[in-house]
Amino acid sequence: MGAKVTPKKDMKSDCKYIFVVGGVISGVGKGVAASSIARILQDRGKNVTAIKIDPYINIDAGTMNPTEHGEVFVLGDGDECDQDMGNYERFLNVNLTRVNYMTTGRVYQSVINRERNLEYGGKCVEVVPHIPLEVIRRIEEARDIANANVVVIEIGGTVGEYQNMLFLEAARMMKLRDSKSVFVVMVSYLPVPSKVGEMKTKPTQYAVRTLNASGIQPDVIIARSQVKLDDKRKEKLSMFCNVPKDRVISAPDVDSIYDIPINFEKEGLGDMICNVVDMKCDTSDNDGSRKWKIFANKVHNSKKEVNIAVVGKYFDTGDFVLSDSYLSVIEAIKYSGYNNGVKPVLTWINSIDFEKNKANLKRLSKFDGILVPGGFGSRGIEGIISVVQYARVNKIPYFGLCYGMQLLVIEYARNVLGLRDANTPEVNPKSKNLVINVMDSQVENINKNKMGGTMRLGDYKAILKKGSMAQISYGSNEIVERHRHRYEVNNAYIKQLEDKGLVFSGTSPDGKLMEIAELPKSKHPFFLGTQFHPEFLARPLAPHKLFSAFIKSCIK
Numbered sequence: 001m002g003a004k005v006t007p008k009k010d011m012k013s014d015c016k017y018i019f020v021v022g023g024v025i026s027g028v029g030k031g032v033a034a035s036s037i038a039r040i041l042q043d044r045g046k047n048v049t050a051i052k053i054d055p056y057i058n059i060d061a062g063t064m065n066p067t068e069h070g071e072v073f074v075l076g077d078g079d080e081c082d083q084d085m086g087n088y089e090r091f092l093n094v095n096l097t098r099v100n101y102m103t104t105g106r107v108y109q110s111v112i113n114r115e116r117n118l119e120y121g122g123k124c125v126e127v128v129p130h131i132p133l134e135v136i137r138r139i140e141e142a143r144d145i146a147n148a149n150v151v152v153i154e155i156g157g158t159v160g161e162y163q164n165m166l167f168l169e170a171a172r173m174m175k176l177r178d179s180k181s182v183f184v185v186m187v188s189y190l191p192v193p194s195k196v197g198e199m200k201t202k203p204t205q206y207a208v209r210t211l212n213a214s215g216i217q218p219d220v221i222i223a224r225s226q227v228k229l230d231d232k233r234k235e236k237l238s239m240f241c242n243v244p245k246d247r248v249i250s251a252p253d254v255d256s257i258y259d260i261p262i263n264f265e266k267e268g269l270g271d272m273i274c275n276v277v278d279m280k281c282d283t284s285d286n287d288g289s290r291k292w293k294i295f296a297n298k299v300h301n302s303k304k305e306v307n308i309a310v311v312g313k314y315f316d317t318g319d320f321v322l323s324d325s326y327l328s329v330i331e332a333i334k335y336s337g338y339n340n341g342v343k344p345v346l347t348w349i350n351s352i353d354f355e356k357n358k359a360n361l362k363r364l365s366k367f368d369g370i371l372v373p374g375g376f377g378s379r380g381i382e383g384i385i386s387v388v389q390y391a392r393v394n395k396i397p398y399f400g401l402c403y404g405m406q407l408l409v410i411e412y413a414r415n416v417l418g419l420r421d422a423n424t425p426e427v428n429p430k431s432k433n434l435v436i437n438v439m440d441s442q443v444e445n446i447n448k449n450k451m452g453g454t455m456r457l458g459d460y461k462a463i464l465k466k467g468s469m470a471q472i473s474y475g476s477n478e479i480v481e482r483h484r485h486r487y488e489v490n491n492a493y494i495k496q497l498e499d500k501g502l503v504f505s506g507t508s509p510d511g512k513l514m515e516i517a518e519l520p521k522s523k524h525p526f527f528l529g530t531q532f533h534p535e536f537l538a539r540p541l542a543p544h545k546l547f548s549a550f551i552k553s554c555i556k
């Protein structure tokens with residue numbers, strides 16, 4: 001934060017910067033396109049890092065509603081960020097940190113703090129150039145920390161929006177300093193209006209002109225559409241968008257996003273980027289690209305289905321919304337499924353259904369496994385608790401993530417220990433048996449309403465109990481996982497819970513915080529909950545071991 005803002009004349013000469021911007025509409029897969037570009041360059045031997053820029057004022061994504069903005073992804077250093085950061089980590093199989101995530105709020109906050117510290121030497125601090133200069137400083141910081149020779153930078157939003165103009169300005173300034181080091185990708189959308197039946201290029205033409213008005217000419221257009229782009233459309237885009245025809249890349253809808261890096265290479269995108277920015281790279285078939293292709297094939301070839309019910313709230317706003325709210329969970333299940341040769345089929349069930357009518361629980365009998373992801377608040381919670389009970393009694397594999405673990409403990413306390421009113425203060429602070437309690441460190445935050453970035457966040461170590469399901473699944477005695485919570489198992493109840501058979505198989509190194517609860521294999525095929533979020537560390541080329549253990553028990 002304290003770095004001086006004097007613009008550097010030369011950007012680190014061997015580093016290339018690839019900006020990814022969006023045209024026409026949002027939600028066309030800019031994040032996946034950016035991740036795929038990063039992946040193909042990594043497979044060409046480059047050290048690649050990726051940055052997401054979100055144009056909103058929020059300091060992070062932690063305070064935003066996941067049904068509107070998608071999942072809040074958590075990095076190892078505890079940064080609560082956009083779900084695209086998860087895509088980057090998964091595609092690149094690397095761990096990123098908060099320097100890889102930028103919001104307008106963060107940029108302005110740094111500039112204002114610096115002004116208060118007299119770091120601008122008496123100058124008038126202005127939106128231009130000081131804000132774009134801070135953007136550039138952050139890009140260079142991420143580059144230096146990763147020692148990267150390629151930085152992929154995704155600018156959120158669509159061109160033409162007021163919100164992302166200053167980030168485009170930063171890209172323009174970087175290109176002005178060294179045109180050979182900056183490459184701009186426009187991911188645009190080509191609609192096929194149903195009554196017209198023909199793919200339309202005009203919205204993309206406008207988008208490119210709007211980008212031109214920011215002083216930027218795209219180097220390539222990635223044309224997203226339902227179907228493949230034909231030659232005529234390529235010619236039109238080339239002519240009117242001022243881009244050579246071979247730099248218009250067709251990117252039709254695909255069944256699996258893991259095919260996209262492979263498709264980009266087929267369209268020549270890797271060579272094109274390297275040629276334009278004058279970057280030498282290794283195009284030989286390497287271990288990374290081989291493994292990627294093997295995984296991408298498994299996605300298509302895994303035919304045997306395993307049926308998993310995902311139970312929670314947030315599911316009543318329409319399918320497209322919900323899948324975004326739990327993106328990492330879905331991906332984690334897929335990686336463990338495909339890598340075990342099965343195709344996971346997820347059914348989203350709103351827990352409120354079980355509150356309305358307990359008989360609905362029978363619907364769960366047809367599933368091979370039940371998963372309850374993280375969550376907050378009191379809505380739908382009684383329904384989830386009855387689902388946990390159903391899974392326990394009927395020996396259906398159950399995997400609870402964060403809130404899903406806390407509710408497992410509440411269910412056990414109520415129905416096995418007989419503590420009928422067992423609860424968490426999040427649902428009923430007046431309960432006499434708060435088997436889940438507020439963490440000591442969180443009391444002040446909650447009382448003073450200091451809710452932004454104050455949960456127990458990111459990496460913490462846990463020690464595993466020898467011979468437990470968790471320890472056997474991980475194959476190690478010590479783990480580090482990512483967290484996001486304010487509540488924890490109340491230690492006053494641990495003895496009672498353990499006496500009745502629940503095993504706390506993972507704890508913090510000092511033994512004070514319960515990280516994993518499970519039933520032994522002799523009592524249940526898989527009944528396990530984690531206080532942390534294992535989904536944030538699941539990768540296509542490194543599936544998460546707990547998810548794999550869950551999937552294996554579902555297959556059985």
Ligand code: GLN
Binds near residue numbers: 401403426
């Ligand atoms: N609401 C619970 C807590 O804050 C669980 C959080 C979560 O599932 N991420 O502890």
